[in-house]
Amino acid sequence: MVEHEDRLSRVFSALADPTRRDMVARLAAGDATVSELAAPYDVSLQAVSKHIQVLQDAGLVHRSKDAQRRPVHLDAEVFDLMTKWIERYRAQAEARYQRLDALLDRLQGKTTEDEQEQTKGAAG
Amino acid sequence: MVEHEDRLSRVFSALADPTRRDMVARLAAGDATVSELAAPYDVSLQAVSKHIQVLQDAGLVHRSKDAQRRPVHLDAEVFDLMTKWIERYRAQAEARYQRLDALLDRLQGKTTEDEQEQTKGAAG
DNA sequence: CTCGTGTTCAACCATGCGGTTGAGTACAGC
DNA sequence: GCTGTACTCAACCGCATGGTTGAACACGAG
Numbered sequence: 184m185v186e187h188e189d190r191l192s193r194v195f196s197a198l199a200d201p202t203r204r205d206m207v208a209r210l211a212a213g214d215a216t217v218s219e220l221a222a223p224y225d226v227s228l229q230a231v232s233k234h235i236q237v238l239q240d241a242g243l244v245h246r247s248k249d250a251q252r253r254p255v256h257l258d259a260e261v262f263d264l265m266t267k268w269i270e271r272y273r274a275q276a277e278a279r280y281q282r283l284d285a286l287l288d289r290l291q292g293k294t295t296e297d298e299q300e301q302t303k304g305a306a307g
Numbered sequence: 308m309v310e311h312e313d314r315l316s317r318v319f320s321a322l323a324d325p326t327r328r329d330m331v332a333r334l335a336a337g338d339a340t341v342s343e344l345a346a347p348y349d350v351s352l353q354a355v356s357k358h359i360q361v362l363q364d365a366g367l368v369h370r371s372k373d374a375q376r377r378p379v380h381l382d383a384e385v386f387d388l389m390t391k392w393i394e395r396y397r398a399q400a401e402a403r404y405q406r407l408d409a410l411l412d413r414l415q416g417k418t419t420e421d422e423q424e425q426t427k428g429a430a431g
Numbered sequence: 432c433t434c435g436t437g438t439t440c441a442a443c444c445a446t447g448c449g450g451t452t453g454a455g456t457a458c459a460g461c
Numbered sequence: 462g463c464t465g466t467a468c469t470c471a472a473c474c475g476c477a478t479g480g481t482t483g484a485a486c487a488c489g490a491g
Contacts, residue, residue, distance in 0.1 A: 189325060196323035199316050200449085204392070211396040213403060217468060230450055232469060237448095251458050251467040259400035262393045268328070269386045272335040276383040279337060324479085341438060354480055356439060361478090375437040375488050 190242065191268060194261055197241035202226075203234050207243060210257035217253055314366065315392060318385055321365035326350075327358050331367060334381035341377055 188196075198204055206220055221231035235255055238244045242261045246253045312320075322328055330344055345355035359379055362368045366385045370377045 191328065192323050192325055195319050195328075199320035199323050201313060201316055202449090204315070204319075208396055211399040211403070218466090226449085227451065228468070229452085229470090233449075236469090253468065257396075257400050259397045259404075262397040266390065266393055266397075269390055272332055272381075273383045273386045273390075275335040276381050279335070280383075326479095342436090350479090351481065352438070353440090353482085357479075360439090372487095377438065 190261075191264060193241040194243065194265055197237050197243055198265075200234070200237075203238055206231075206234060206238065206255075207257060210244060210255060211259070214254045214256045216249075217255065220255060314385075315388060317365040318367065318389055321361050321367055322389075324358070324361075327362055330355075330358060330362065330379075331381060334368060334379060335383070338378045338380045340373075341379065344379060 198207070202224060205223075209215060209220065217228060217232055217235065220235070221228050224231065235244065235246065238255075239246065242258060244255050244257055246255050322331070326348060329347075333339060333344065341356055341359060342352060344359070345352050348355065359368065359370065362379075363370065366382060368379050368381055370379050
């Protein structure tokens with residue numbers, strides 16, 4: 184029913200498979216046909232074809248036509264989607280961590296009111 | 308029992324679920340207990356508990372103890388793992404794309420026997 | 432000790448996914 | 462027009478996963 188998984192989910196999901204990640208890694212070095220991609224793995228061509236379909240559905244690659252061959256090309260722009268998501272929350276988490284760090288610093292001084300004078304907010 | 312999936316696979320896999328991504332997003336704003344995390348979703352507490360387990364197995368979070376509560380804390384360092392992987396291949400792909408671009412510049416005027424339609428919108 | 436709260440464990444079910452094999456499609460070469 | 466090559470489609474299988482419910486565990490408060 185819920186076939187309409189959002190893009191990010193499809194991208195992460197596609198990259199969750201080691202074989203598919205390896206394919207992407209190799210495609211980063213240049214386009215490759217299905218059989219070329221399949222060569223290193225001990226699986227059927229059909230399985231590889233399916234993997235490519237998954238990558239394509241995630242928008243990570245697209246296939247063109249060259250006679251019987253179907254050269255696969257990496258579309259690296261989708262990476263931005265992930266990177267943005269990751270960076271957003273990492274930054275948030277890190278900022279929070281630093282605030283907490285500073286807060287702990289301040290609380291440390293607050294136990295003895297005298298030490299409040301120590302301005303250690305610049306630390307870090 | 309191939310439970311020994313590599314780290315990267317577990318991270319990508321964990322983040323492939325929208326609910327789990329949302330949890331991570333909320334955890335970036337600060338720690339939360341299981342019930343707090345579960346509140347917005349229309350699923351059982353047990354389901355949420357399982358999600359947290361998945362995130363934990365991926366090294367994205369860890370749980371501490373506070374009486375009966377199990378505050379969940381985001382471990383954002385794992386993001387680096389992904390970012391590094393992504394950046395590595397994106398850079399490679401982009402470099403290649405630029406080389407190809409330069410090559411095409413040089414070959415300009417020389418048409419091959421098989422004209423390919425460039426449906427690309429070029430660089431964003 | 433008992434009770435309530437917060438969470439996990441266990442069993443179960445439906446769906447999805449990675450793999451297979453077998454058949455079908457598309458194209459180049461003889 | 463056959464034959465071989467490159468690939469996809471379709472059906473099937475086993476297992477992992479996300480969900481459920483019900484029981485169990487851990488702990489603080491009476």
